[in-house]
Amino acid sequence: MDLEDTREEAEYRARARAFLDANARKRDRTTPPGRYGGVDEEALKAARDWQAQKAAAGFAGIRWPEAWGGQGGSAIEEIIYAQEESKYTVPRGVYEIGLGMCLPTMMAYATHEQLERYTGPALRGEEIWCQLFSEPSAGSDLAGLRTRAVRDGDEWVINGQKIWTSGAHLSDYGILLTRTDPSVPKHKGLTMFFIDMHAPGVEVRPIHQMSGASHFNEVFFTDLRVKDEQRLGAVGDGWKVALTTLMNERLAVGDEPRPDIEDFIAFAESYEMNGAPAIKDPVIRDRIADIYARSAGVKNARFRSITALSRGETPGPEASIGRLVNAMKQQEIARLALEMMGAAGTVSDPAVAPALGSFQQSLLSSPGQRIAGGTSEILRNIIAERVLGLPGDVRVDKDKAFQDMA
Template sequence: MNFEDTPQEAAFRAEVRAWIDANAPKHLEPALKKAGFGHVDLEGIDVMQAAKDWQAKKADAGWACLHWPKEYGGRGATPIERVIWQQEEGVYSTLGGTFIIGQGMCGPTMMAYATEEQKRRYLPPLARGEEVWCQLFSEPAGGSDLAGLRTRAERDGDDWVINGQKIWTSGAHYSDYGILVTRSDPNVPKHQGLTFFFLSMKTPGVTIKPIKQVNGQSGFNEVFFDNVRIPDSQRLGKVGEGWKVSLTTLMNERLAIGGTMPTGFPEMFELARELELEDGPAIRDKAVRNNLADWHVKTNGLKYTAARMISALSRGETPGPEASIGKLVAGALMQDIATYAIDLQDHAGALVDPKLAAANARFQAMLLRSPATRIEGGTDEILRNIIAERVLGLPADMRADKDLPFNKIPTGRG
């Protein structure tokens, strides 16, 4: 690994730093620094509009979706230049959370499978933040088995008629478009009978119902499809090859999520410095220091694992499974840190009001959101299987349903 910028990378970093210093919405910086995990409160300012304004400003100057081709709204930058931008954008990247699914997962899928006309229509507004996209994958009966989905797609002339339900769809309630994987043939093994589409979320027959979460937010949604008609021109990939298209989305999902997940360690270290226990500052307590040392080691392990990916990008190589490792470790670490931080606050750990709780109640927000973090983008179990099979070369799990037609797989229904 090489942690030093090349002369070209250093020059690019200086250019990025200068532009951000001159153009960033600095009046939002204090609120962004205090933002709870998974929730941004800009104190009376419309968060969505602030996010779109920042994204549009970046796009106007050529800083949006840097690695995308220029004709699709990007800059044609190298992967390492994209990493440099992410490092320098800092706290302002919080505003980009609205677009991470569209730009990090849907966009690359459209780029790989959409027609040229569709790319020029949909990708530039996505890069500018004018249109928001979501990912319609998970289903109530599927669990972690994406290929076990039951949403049906039936051909009717030049259209497809969609019926079924998706769940845990992040941002569906404010999205303009979505990518959708369906089952078009139940008579073949489950991975072979899928077909992939994109659609407007305003299409007749689409119903979106936000899910009330334990943290009081409703970022996830149920999405119902009742005889929704999608033209065949909005199919991505060949009929029956939806799993292949889905893998493109999932690989980009690992990269988009895994390399940027917070752990809560910097916030925990700051809390330990400020919090007073019965016998003095928390930072002086041996148990606290032991935990801090352990988390420091793990956090640096994540840092250097990510550095391997960055080094590979700098050499023009394709990163390996580092993103899966990063998400697996960071998700559990964040939950452990949040739990300990709340315990350390004793009864005050029950406070959820940012104005009353220590550290603006960020650890409370972090703990309530952490179970979802360990599920979305690939559960811990799925990631362990990926690492075991693709990194360590261990035998794959036995799958009794692998070669069975989907409609012959036994279910729990009586």
């Protein structure tokens, strides 16, 4: 594993830092974590402006082909920029699903004319995309989805429901996985489309979360008509197309959520317990050491993936390790902070709560982190089977026609 930048990588990092220094506020220990989910008009405008600014400066679509408005750069350059941007307070999250998952899928399967139409506006922040995958009865088992698409001439008629769709209430377009043939095994009868989220037959209902945000959504389709030209990949080949999206998703959702261990250390240094800073308490110090060690482990595991990218290699399923560990750490950090606060931990109003209520918000939103981007149980299976080489789960329905499943 090589932890040092090459000369070219160091030069690129310096360019990214110069852009960020000139246009964004550096994150420090007094900076409250942003709350993705509470996106009002002001926050959405800030996100649009920042995305447009990044695009104009050449730091959006870093890996995208130049033909579609990208920079034609490398994966390592994209990671370097993301590393540097994480040190600044910028509006992130609104565009990550579209630019990190949906548009890469479009670039793999859409037509030249479609890419000319959709990539530029997405890159400049003018249009937002979402990913319509999970359903009430098909979350971890995505291939068990029941949203149906039935062909009618040059169109498809779609009926069904999606759930937990992040950002659907803000989105202009989405990629949609449907079932087009129930007479074959569940992985073989799927087809992917991209859709207009404002078309007749699409209804978005935000889900009010216990954190107070409404970032997740239910999406209902009632006789939604989609042209066949909006199909991505061959009929029945939707699982292959979905895997393209999911592989990009692993990279796009791999960052450590805030408040992180550095935020907690800053809090422990300033918050008093028994007349002294909490950081001096031996029990707190022991918990910090344990969490910090896991954070360092994830960081170094990510460095291995970065090294592979730097060498032109493709990282493997080990990227799931960081996603799994980070989601659990987020809950643990928040719980520890609230234990320290005692009764004050029940107050989440940023105006009066310690640390602006960021740990309370984190605890309430952290269960979603253990579901989004693959549940913790699914990630454990991936790590067990594809990283450690352990025997796979028994899958009795693998070769059974979907319509014959109970």
